[in-house]
Structures are given as structure tokens and as C-alpha cells.
Amino acid sequence: MPSTRAHSRPFEHAWHDALYGPKGFYRTAAPVEHFRTSAHASPLLAKALARLARECGLSGVVDIGSGRGELLNALADVGPGLELVGVDVVPRPTSLLPSARWVDSPGGPDLPDLGGAAEGALVVANEWLDDVPCPVLQVDDRGRLRVVHTTREGSQTLGDPPTAPDLEWVRRWWPVDGAPPGTRVEVGRSRDLAWASLVRQAHNSVLVAIDYAHHAASRPPTGTLVGFRAGRQVAPVPDRSCDITAHVAMDAVAEATPDVTSSVLTTQREALQLLGITAEPPPHALATQNPTAYLAALANAGEAGELLARDGLGGFVWLVQSRGPQVPPLCP
Ligand SMILES: C[S@@+](CC[C@H](N)C(=O)[O-])C[C@H]1O[C@@H](n2cnc3c(N)ncnc32)[C@H](O)[C@@H]1O
Secondary structure: OOOHHHHOEEHHHHHHHHHHOOOOHHHHOOHHHOOOOHHHHOOHHHHHHHHHHHHOOOOEEEEEOOOOOHHHHHHHHHOOOOEEEEEEOOOOOOOOOOOOEEEEOOEOOEOOOOOOOOOOEEEEEEOOHHHOOOOEEEEOOOOOEEEEEEOOOOOEEEOOOOOHHHHHHHHHHOOOOOOOOOOEEEOOHHHHHHHHHHHHHOOOOEEEEEEOEEOHHHOOOOOOOEEEEOOEEEOOOOOOOOEEEOOEEHHHHHOOOOOOOEEEEEEHHHHHHHOOOOOOOOOOHHHHHOHHHHHHHHHHHHHHHHHHOOOOHHHOEEEEEEOOOOOOOOOO
């Protein structure tokens, strides 16, 4: 009988197959059935992105990791006239409005040829990069960094030392010299490369990556790898039954490509507020003057509150990079 070790392989590979292999999680499951993103929470995200596209003089929006097209459908409502393109690993969702185009993608770090769709567009990736598998490393009992391996059932062991390029990334972005055994590093190089490959396809465009992230001064010592299933956080077992995700080292992603004319890192809260989203409740007087408008404005304020919450979606990081167009200020 083969030993457990024989079934064990680098976590990154098991993660990739569990999400994007044949019958992988994302080939069958709709994100909205398992967790709530800003795109699910409110059409106000679409409203803000439509405004950003307009202010940058862009004629369309390309949504990388489109799920079932929730953001695109909201954009069709709030940004009439925008050319909309969705990209994901499933065939075109039946719920997608007919005016939007759809491109199938291989998944993970790999993108299809967008055939010019990303030129002159706002290219949005809401919670794509956290789903790009990356090597997971751990400091062993002798203080050496080794690659975390896993079985399909989720039992983890330590394998070889990391590759030279991964080690170089660790030294630059997530140094762990002298850290105690058990310390982990999630090597963001695969996310940097994935983002750079998207930027290369986006001429005269503005790109926005939105994700839960950390930066050099706030790397989590035991990593951030988790699973999500049916609205709950679960162990990151690569058996295709759950999403597997790890936070993004967005400061590294921001420096992944030299081809940009401007680059801003900010929070969702700051960006959305500067794009006109506010959680201010409507004046009480409106309740008597126009009760319907009052209730609508109240619901709006509630949704905005969720998108702006400092310890929730508002704390997500926005990386906004331009390859030509002028971008309005997005941090205070
Ligand atoms: C966390 S979900 C986010 C879905 C949607 N953006 C939202 O905000 O609700 C990540 C999505 O990215 C998709 N995805 C992963 N890698 C991709 C790739 N290389 N190209 C296109 N979509 C990808 C997954 O299939 C999944 O639908």
C-alpha cells in the first residue's frame, strides 16, 4: 500500500488542482454560494467602478474572476453604455445579461488571451489574486525554510527547501530570519507574475486589484491559508469541496511590473469614499416627505456601511495601476 508520504505533494500543486483541475471547486461551485464578496454585498461597488471608468475616460470594464457575472450585471444597470467583459473558469453563466461578453479562462495564475478586450478598459479583479495558489513554506525545527506538502485529505508534512526564485522573493518581501519553528510564509511570487501577465494585456487601461491583503510591516507569522465552504471558514483541505485562499502581499504585487504610469495602494474604504460612496443615513425629514425614497436611501446607507467597514470589506486593499489614462486621486 502506498504510504501517506507518496500521496503528499507541495501544497501549491494540490491547491491548484483542487480549485481548477477537472471537477475542481471553481469548475462546479458558484462563489456566491460559499462566501460574500463586495460584488455580492451591493451594487454600490459597481456604481463606484463605473464612475472610476468614466473619470478615466474608459469605454468598458473587464471583470477578471467574474463568478457568475454579479458585478457585470450590476454595472449594466449603473453604467449604461459601458462595454462589459467577464472572464472566469466556467462557461458563460445563464444569468449574465446578453449585452456582456464572456471569455473562458484556464484558472489560477493563467489567463486567456483577452484579444484586445482589456485595451482602453477598466480591468477589475475583485478577489482573484487570493485564489491564485502559491507555495506555502514553514520554518522547521532546525530553523530552515521548507515547502509545506499536503495529502488530499489535508495532512501536512514538510518537504524540500524552496526554489531559488521563491527564496529570493522571501528575502525581499517576507523575511523570516531567526523566526521560531512553525513560522509560515506564503510566497506571493505566483500572484506577482499573474498580475504582471494581466498588466501586459492591458494597454491604455486602468487596472484595479481588490483583495484582503497584508504588507511588509504586517505579515502574519503563521500565514493566512484557510478554506471556505457554504458560508463558513473551514480547514484548507484540497479535496475540491471548498475554496482555498490566502491573503495577498499586495505591496509585492504593486511592484511586479515596471510598465505602469501610475500606481496607488489604498483601502476600499478610502477609494469608495472618494468615488462618492457614503454610509450617511438620509435626513429624517425625508421619511415624511417621501417615505419610499427614505427607505431606499436607508438601505443604500446600510449597504455602503458594509462596503466601507474598517474591519470588514472596507479594510480590503485596492491596487490601482494605470497604463496611460489619468486616474483621479483615490487616497485622501
Ligand atoms: C473569490 S471568487 C470572486 C468572484 C467575484 N469576483 C466576486 O467578487 O464575487 C474568485 C473567482 O476567480 C475565478 N478565477 C480564478 N482564477 C481565474 C483566472 N485565471 N481567470 C479567470 N477567473 C479566475 C474563480 O473561478 C472565482 O470565480
